Amino acid sequence: MKKQIFIKAFLIAFVFAIAGCSGDDDSNALEVTQPQILIKKITEIINSNSSDKRTITFSYENGKLVSSTTTNANVATVYRSDFVYNGDKVEHVISYADNVERGRNTYIYDGDLLTKIVSNRVDQSQTKYSYTNGMLSYSESGYLMNETYTVSSTKNFIFAAGNLIEEQRFSADFGTPVTSKTTYTFDHKNNPTKFMNKSLRYVFSVEGFDGMSENNALSRLSYYPSTTTTPNLYTYQLVYDANDFPTEIKQFSPEGAVISLTKIEYQ
Numbered sequence: 001m002k003k004q005i006f007i008k009a010f011l012i013a014f015v016f017a018i019a020g021c022s023g024d025d026d027s028n029a030l031e032v033t034q035p036q037i038l039i040k041k042i043t044e045i046i047n048s049n050s051s052d053k054r055t056i057t058f059s060y061e062n063g064k065l066v067s068s069t070t071t072n073a074n075v076a077t078v079y080r081s082d083f084v085y086n087g088d089k090v091e092h093v094i095s096y097a098d099n100v101e102r103g104r105n106t107y108i109y110d111g112d113l114l115t116k117i118v119s120n121r122v123d124q125s126q127t128k129y130s131y132t133n134g135m136l137s138y139s140e141s142g143y144l145m146n147e148t149y150t151v152s153s154t155k156n157f158i159f160a161a162g163n164l165i166e167e168q169r170f171s172a173d174f175g176t177p178v179t180s181k182t183t184y185t186f187d188h189k190n191n192p193t194k195f196m197n198k199s200l201r202y203v204f205s206v207e208g209f210d211g212m213s214e215n216n217a218l219s220r221l222s223y224y225p226s227t228t229t230t231p232n233l234y235t236y237q238l239v240y241d242a243n244d245f246p247t248e249i250k251q252f253s254p255e256g257a258v259i260s261l262t263k264i265e266y267q
Helices: none
Strands: 041-045 053-061 065-073 073-088 087-096 100-110 113-121 126-132 135-143 148-160 163-171 178-186 217-223 232-240 245-250 258-266
Touching: none
Parallel strands: none
Antiparallel strands: 041 053, 041 258, 053 065, 065 073, 073 087, 087 100, 100 113, 113 126, 126 135, 135 148, 148 163, 163 178, 178 217, 217 232, 232 245, 245 258
16 A cells, blocks of 8 residues: 655655647747646545544745645644755755654756665665666665665566556565565546656655656556466546546545545645
8 A cells, every 4th residue: 555655755756747838730839838736735534534634735936846744633743844956856855753853865866867865864775766768667775784785675667658557566675575566547637746846756655646657547456466366456536626637536445445535735
């Protein structure tokens, strides 16, 4: 289940995609650039239990995300992430709990491509990214202890039409190696993170959606382990606004029960 947004997922990143332009064959026609539509607030209710609620608010300066604040209904602690840029690239993400710094992640690039995120925590956890023809194809997460680097998980990504249609995962987080696979189907409407910084989109994830794809998931098949012949089917029900951005996403279990309700507000 994808629950990585702030406490863990904000260790790693996201960047707003460039808006598309429209025009006709007349070279004198004016190109019209779509204005940025930015996420203002996300509210999550997990397992249809209103007491298990998380709210994330986003703050911007000149269209750049500069901070996010996360509160949980059952936890008094207020979490915040500050985003530091070098030009248009995210350079650091600094995490706080009740205004006390808890960690700092540094983003490393090869040209315009994000290649590594390194934490300043004791285990110096890091995530490495690899690309094929400029498209993200692989990531590797690990940590450094006693001068020994250990790989804890890897992911292989398959994209089509800008959407992550298959993810293959290897994990040794809990000692026993496990492989799993997830496949997705999508709608043709705007992902809420369309204008989020691209590097940050790679790790942004809440219950109803993540930033990996251009469109919104309608279903996912979870193969655990990857060799199973009876995958679990999860489905999504979405409500859209006039700009074709989702404002509400319900996630359903294989049994048809509501797992989560995600509400999105935009600026």
